[in-house]
Amino acid sequence: MDYYPIFLDIKGKHCLVAGGGGVGTRKAVGLVRAGARVTVVSLGFSDELSNTPFSGISLKEKEFEDSDLDGMALAFAATNNMQLNARIRQVAQKKNILCNIADGRDKGDFILPAVVDRGDLLFAVSTCGASPALSKRLRMGLEEDFGPEYGMLAALLGRIRAILLERRHDPEGHREIFRALLDAD
Numbered sequence: 001m002d003y004y005p006i007f008l009d010i011k012g013k014h015c016l017v018a019g020g021g022g023v024g025t026r027k028a029v030g031l032v033r034a035g036a037r038v039t040v041v042s043l044g045f046s047d048e049l050s051n052t053p054f055s056g057i058s059l060k061e062k063e064f065e066d067s068d069l070d071g072m073a074l075a076f077a078a079t080n081n082m083q084l085n086a087r088i089r090q091v092a093q094k095k096n097i098l099c100n101i102a103d104g105r106d107k108g109d110f111i112l113p114a115v116v117d118r119g120d121l122l123f124a125v126s127t128c129g130a131s132p133a134l135s136k137r138l139r140m141g142l143e144e145d146f147g148p149e150y151g152m153l154a155a156l157l158g159r160i161r162a163i164l165l166e167r168r169h170d171p172e173g174h175r176e177i178f179r180a181l182l183d184a185d
Contacts, residue, residue: 002128003111011035014071018064018088019078020045023102027076030112032056041068042079066091078102114139119151120158157181 013036017028020042031038032054040049041060049059060068064084069075075092077085077099085101089108092099101108113124114135123146125138157178164174 012037013073015074016068016072017076017078020049022046024078025049027078028057064088069095069097072097075099116142118146118148120154121150
């Protein structure tokens, strides 16, 4: 296993995206949807970024400078310049900031999986960079097999679990309750 799978809580964390094109836009929007405070540094921005409805995204129209990484929890090098992406990663490493390189040619510190978001139910699929096409195919299959109703089910089960834990902690009894609920289809 080349990577350690993890789901990060990045609410309120400052993240840098270098690059304002389509890839940078996807990274910035995904981060802000997860609650991050995102700064995008680029000489130009996609229409979606230029007209972003998200208050958590700040745009800086300029060239990347090492100081742009100050105070960041995560960095995303998403420019169309491989040398600049490599430099961003080097600077991030010196500052102990994990960095993702979007072009995938030079491994960053982490990669992003293909994701199916169903609210409280989240699927993440990765081939560890071997085949993004396979990850996409698997994600599409999961999207078909697990519709929005599964997100509602996860939220409902979460509320039931909270009530049960509040009343008394009985792990064996709780397992039986959840098994019965899930078997009831």
